[in-house]
Amino acid sequence: MLTDLFTPSVLRSLDLAGIFVFAISGALLAVRKNFDVFGIAVLAEVTALGGGLIRDLIIGAVPPAAFTDFGYFVTPLIAASLVFFLHPEVERINGAVGVFDAAGLGLFCVAGTTKAYEYGLSLTASVTLGVATAAGGGVLRDVLANEVPSLLRWDREIYAVPALVGSSVVALLVHFDALSGGTSALAALLAFALRLCAMRFGWRAPRAWNRRSTAREETEGA
Amino acid sequence: MLTDLFTPSVLRSLDLAGIFVFAISGALLAVRKNFDVFGIAVLAEVTALGGGLIRDLIIGAVPPAAFTDFGYFVTPLIAASLVFFLHPEVERINGAVGVFDAAGLGLFCVAGTTKAYEYGLSLTASVTLGVATAAGGGVLRDVLANEVPSLLRWDREIYAVPALVGSSVVALLVHFDALSGGTSALAALLAFALRLCAMRFGWRAPRAWNRRSTAREETEGA
Amino acid sequence: MLTDLFTPSVLRSLDLAGIFVFAISGALLAVRKNFDVFGIAVLAEVTALGGGLIRDLIIGAVPPAAFTDFGYFVTPLIAASLVFFLHPEVERINGAVGVFDAAGLGLFCVAGTTKAYEYGLSLTASVTLGVATAAGGGVLRDVLANEVPSLLRWDREIYAVPALVGSSVVALLVHFDALSGGTSALAALLAFALRLCAMRFGWRAPRAWNRRSTAREETEGA
Numbered sequence: 001m002l003t004d005l006f007t008p009s010v011l012r013s014l015d016l017a018g019i020f021v022f023a024i025s026g027a028l029l030a031v032r033k034n035f036d037v038f039g040i041a042v043l044a045e046v047t048a049l050g051g052g053l054i055r056d057l058i059i060g061a062v063p064p065a066a067f068t069d070f071g072y073f074v075t076p077l078i079a080a081s082l083v084f085f086l087h088p089e090v091e092r093i094n095g096a097v098g099v100f101d102a103a104g105l106g107l108f109c110v111a112g113t114t115k116a117y118e119y120g121l122s123l124t125a126s127v128t129l130g131v132a133t134a135a136g137g138g139v140l141r142d143v144l145a146n147e148v149p150s151l152l153r154w155d156r157e158i159y160a161v162p163a164l165v166g167s168s169v170v171a172l173l174v175h176f177d178a179l180s181g182g183t184s185a186l187a188a189l190l191a192f193a194l195r196l197c198a199m200r201f202g203w204r205a206p207r208a209w210n211r212r213s214t215a216r217e218e219t220e221g222a
Numbered sequence: 223m224l225t226d227l228f229t230p231s232v233l234r235s236l237d238l239a240g241i242f243v244f245a246i247s248g249a250l251l252a253v254r255k256n257f258d259v260f261g262i263a264v265l266a267e268v269t270a271l272g273g274g275l276i277r278d279l280i281i282g283a284v285p286p287a288a289f290t291d292f293g294y295f296v297t298p299l300i301a302a303s304l305v306f307f308l309h310p311e312v313e314r315i316n317g318a319v320g321v322f323d324a325a326g327l328g329l330f331c332v333a334g335t336t337k338a339y340e341y342g343l344s345l346t347a348s349v350t351l352g353v354a355t356a357a358g359g360g361v362l363r364d365v366l367a368n369e370v371p372s373l374l375r376w377d378r379e380i381y382a383v384p385a386l387v388g389s390s391v392v393a394l395l396v397h398f399d400a401l402s403g404g405t406s407a408l409a410a411l412l413a414f415a416l417r418l419c420a421m422r423f424g425w426r427a428p429r430a431w432n433r434r435s436t437a438r439e440e441t442e443g444a
Numbered sequence: 445m446l447t448d449l450f451t452p453s454v455l456r457s458l459d460l461a462g463i464f465v466f467a468i469s470g471a472l473l474a475v476r477k478n479f480d481v482f483g484i485a486v487l488a489e490v491t492a493l494g495g496g497l498i499r500d501l502i503i504g505a506v507p508p509a510a511f512t513d514f515g516y517f518v519t520p521l522i523a524a525s526l527v528f529f530l531h532p533e534v535e536r537i538n539g540a541v542g543v544f545d546a547a548g549l550g551l552f553c554v555a556g557t558t559k560a561y562e563y564g565l566s567l568t569a570s571v572t573l574g575v576a577t578a579a580g581g582g583v584l585r586d587v588l589a590n591e592v593p594s595l596l597r598w599d600r601e602i603y604a605v606p607a608l609v610g611s612s613v614v615a616l617l618v619h620f621d622a623l624s625g626g627t628s629a630l631a632a633l634l635a636f637a638l639r640l641c642a643m644r645f646g647w648r649a650p651r652a653w654n655r656r657s658t659a660r661e662e663t664e665g666a
Binding site: 279280281282341342343344346347350351361365368369370371373374375376380382383426427428429430 | 474475477478479480481482483484486487497501506507508511512514517527528529531587588589590
Binding site: 030033035036038040070073143 | 501502503504563564565566568569572573583587590591592593595596597598602604648649650651652
């Protein structure tokens with residue numbers, strides 16, 4: 001049923017676009033961390049494909065799409081090459097990278113939720129895996145770069161919430177039998193727009209209550 | 223055979239209790255690291271479900287229980303909410319949290335060993351996976367929080383040994399065909415008691431020989 | 445077909461040798477990080493078996509070989525014991541450890557590529573998984589020890605390239621139907637020799653262009 005709505009070629013083009021922009025963010029962090037050219041390629045691959053890889057291992061879709069589709073494998077290498085040769089230019093358009101990353105977030109949370117549901121998981125689990133698909137690559141990227149995942153940090157704009165909203169809308173669409181190519185695109189657009197607003201207006205999620213007073217020492221100690 | 227001894231409802235209640243206390247420990251670390259509310263929820267989920275997730279991926283039980291049982295998913299969220307609103311009170315009973323974590327350790331090493339054996343693994347592999355179930359969530363928690371896993375550190379009380387003892391007792395019980403609900407509970411109690419003693423009396427495992435003289439510089443350099 | 449060329453006993457002996465030397469490198473890092481005896485054992489196991497574990501999860505070979513072969517499990521423990529009691533002597537022959545690690549690199553990239561291909565993956569995916577088998581354990585080792593993976597760092601001799609060359613030669617041999625025990629050994633030897641040369645002559649991979657001028661501040665800031 002669902003496979004009718006998303007023709008493989010449309011899904012794949014969207015996936016490749018998301019993979020490309022996530023790979024850019026991984027490669028840029030690798031350049032900032034002073035990694036060599038292979039470190040840049042590895043971090044681009046892991047950032048771009050890590051979220052989908054985690055999802056595929058959990059739903060039992062082995063070998064994962066990352067290893068069966070040559071385009072999935074080669075796209076991060078193209079992004080890594082671009083960053084390797086042109087990174088000052090790419091850095092200069094860092095705002096643009098943020099926009100692309102937000103687009104990838106929207107695409108991946110919708111694609112991840114849909115794929116998990118197609119593999120028979122419950123709607124709750126599908127929403128969780130949609131968020132994991134969108135955010136997992138970035139978490140792996142930060143772990144490999146030996147940094148605290150920006151997903152978890154209080155001083156970064158919200159990332160999980162837009163993915164959660166996008167995935168939940170897909171779940172609602174499935175529940176009311178209203179999932180189509182068009183409504184999926186709307187869900188992805190909603191997540192995209194929320195993430196853009198979060199970046200533009202500095203939306204942050206609250207920390208635990210009563211933390212304000214002790215936050216300063218924490219930051220100093222970090 | 224084994225499934226007769228553990229009625230699903232008993233096993234599940236024990237699992238949920240273990241999940242809850244592990245989630246508390248993850249949420250508390252997230253508060254200490256100054257993560258936002260979603261970081262607290264993510265670290266609670268990963269700490270509580272990570273060990274079982276690793277076990278299920280390795281034994282081929284996909285989708286893992288963490289994604290098929292709604293109670294498994296929602297319990298860490300309840301723990302995260304409690305810590306979010308009441309963390310000063312939870313911190314104050316930090317000793318109690320240590321006791322609950324020890325209980326989770328006992329429950330998870332027994333449940334992990336039993337499940338791995340039911341999936342056809344050897345007794346040695348089942349013991350290893352029992353320890354991984356009990357300790358894996360905490361390792362993932364520390365990796366995500368960008369800290370050296372306390373499981374590995376010399377200056378923390380032993381954690382792997384109680385799990386190893388509990389899992390090994392289960393393996394012996396299976397070998398002598400004496401595994402029952404009662405004997406399993408005794409194995410879990412033994413691991414629980416060992417961990418409590420380790421915390422109470424500061425039991426630590428030795429470092430490599432001849433390290434004492436050079437340990438000071440290592441600590442300073444860290 | 446391939447299984448004729450590699451008799452199980454030959455493959456297994458080579459695997460155990462590679463596992464042993466990787467475990468030594470994990471145990472040595474654990475000693476340097478001041479971990480206790482169980483931390484040393486865990487890091488030895490993870491370094492030795494992590495790469496193969498990742499590969500087996502991805503190709504769907506569950507339970508992974510690490511959990512079905514008792515020799516795979518016990519070999520890292522022997523290496524960990526050796527390092528625990530004799531680490532000053534092992535450190536003194538650190539050059540020898542580097543040589544053994546290079547041998548493990550050669551063996552694992554060939555074994556990983558072959559196994560992935562036998563499980564039906566494409567040649568490109570098999571090469572990627574060969575590199576992941578050879579380098580994955582070391583990456584997990586560094587992540588658990590809370591260090592930037594030396595695989596990614598600019599100031600370390602190249603590690604991925606020898607593995608990539610060894611895996612690619614295996615892929616070419618498969619493509620031209622020339623894979624045999626002898627030609628596989630040559631591929632492993634080639635990767636081994638390249639890694640030795642990289643260590644001997646300080647071969648490093650380039651960083652991104654125009655980074656030289658800003659590298660100093662990065663290093664200071666790190």
